[in-house]
Amino acid sequence: xxxxxxxxxxxxxxxxxxxxxxxxxxxxxxxxxxxxxxxxxxxxxxxxxxxxxxxxxxxxxxxxxxxxxxxxxxxxxxxxxxxxxxxxxxxxxxxxxxxxxxxxxxxxxxxxxxxxxxxxxxxxxx
Amino acid sequence: xxxxxxxxxxxxxxxxxxxxxxxxxxxxxxxxxxxxxxxxxxxxxxxxxxxxxxxxxxxxxxxxxxxxxxxxxxxxxxxxxxxxxxxxxxxxxxxxxxxxxxxxxxxxxxxxxxxxxxxxxxxxxxxxxxxxxxxxxxxxxxxxxxxxxxxxxxxxxxxxxxxxxxxxxxxxxxxxxxxxxxxxxxxxxxxxxxxxxxxxxxx
Numbered sequence: 001x002x003x004x005x006x007x008x009x010x011x012x013x014x015x016x017x018x019x020x021x022x023x024x025x026x027x028x029x030x031x032x033x034x035x036x037x038x039x040x041x042x043x044x045x046x047x048x049x050x051x052x053x054x055x056x057x058x059x060x061x062x063x064x065x066x067x068x069x070x071x072x073x074x075x076x077x078x079x080x081x082x083x084x085x086x087x088x089x090x091x092x093x094x095x096x097x098x099x100x101x102x103x104x105x106x107x108x109x110x111x112x113x114x115x116x117x118x119x120x121x122x123x124x125x126x
Numbered sequence: 127x128x129x130x131x132x133x134x135x136x137x138x139x140x141x142x143x144x145x146x147x148x149x150x151x152x153x154x155x156x157x158x159x160x161x162x163x164x165x166x167x168x169x170x171x172x173x174x175x176x177x178x179x180x181x182x183x184x185x186x187x188x189x190x191x192x193x194x195x196x197x198x199x200x201x202x203x204x205x206x207x208x209x210x211x212x213x214x215x216x217x218x219x220x221x222x223x224x225x226x227x228x229x230x231x232x233x234x235x236x237x238x239x240x241x242x243x244x245x246x247x248x249x250x251x252x253x254x255x256x257x258x259x260x261x262x263x264x265x266x267x268x269x270x271x272x273x274x275x276x277x278x279x280x281x282x283x284x285x286x287x288x289x290x291x292x293x294x295x296x297x298x299x300x301x302x303x304x305x306x307x308x309x310x311x312x313x314x315x316x317x318x319x320x321x322x323x324x325x326x327x328x329x
Binding site for chain 2: 047054122123
């Protein structure tokens, strides 16, 4: 029961993240790609943009987070098509690798542009 | 029958929006720099350094005087530095990384102090005639530099540093093994760890 409600909550989170993906411009503040606006997800996308690929453990150490937290956020980015997950075996050990997709790279570029626009607007207003 | 309406508060404009935007840009930049230095260590370059070190070890072993022995290894240090610089640059270009300056500076600042200390201690030991201690000091301080420089890198890098320090300790305590320790360290460790890094972290 608790597991079901947790899953529902997760779905709600993911869908709200995706529908807010710059599709509903209300103001400069809300017209954000919410999927990568969240700190951990922004970090994951940035780290992957600087590397051809990173393993789950590399990302965990880099972001200084827990297995659970990383997998939740990585899954959201994966569902949004921003990163790709490649599972393989290294000998007998399972290996999970992440790569940024073209859409993820574009989203990061858009996000950077968005931040720069906000800064320019504030400067011009001031 | 009354119905229940969920009241969702409308998001408000955060106060200093531009400050948060600057903070976000800074965070992206820092994360990318951290992630870059994480895998910037060039594996194949390290293998190259290991191979030249094996050659240097062979040539140094045939020298009759300590002065010549040291000259061979110092020449090898220059060659290694050139290989390292070239391969870091090559790996960064291959990954299309615009942030080379940040990570490279961080590694350089971390590894330089132990190497400068090693250079000064070498002069002191050479003048005092304690040449037997020099290989051990080189291995120990190079290991220290690899650990500090590799602290933000993949975990195999500090492990390699620890192995260098272990060999340095052997060379300090048993100087008759110092030639062996130099070959295993600068040759073997570079090749073995270089292959591991190259296979796991893309070149």
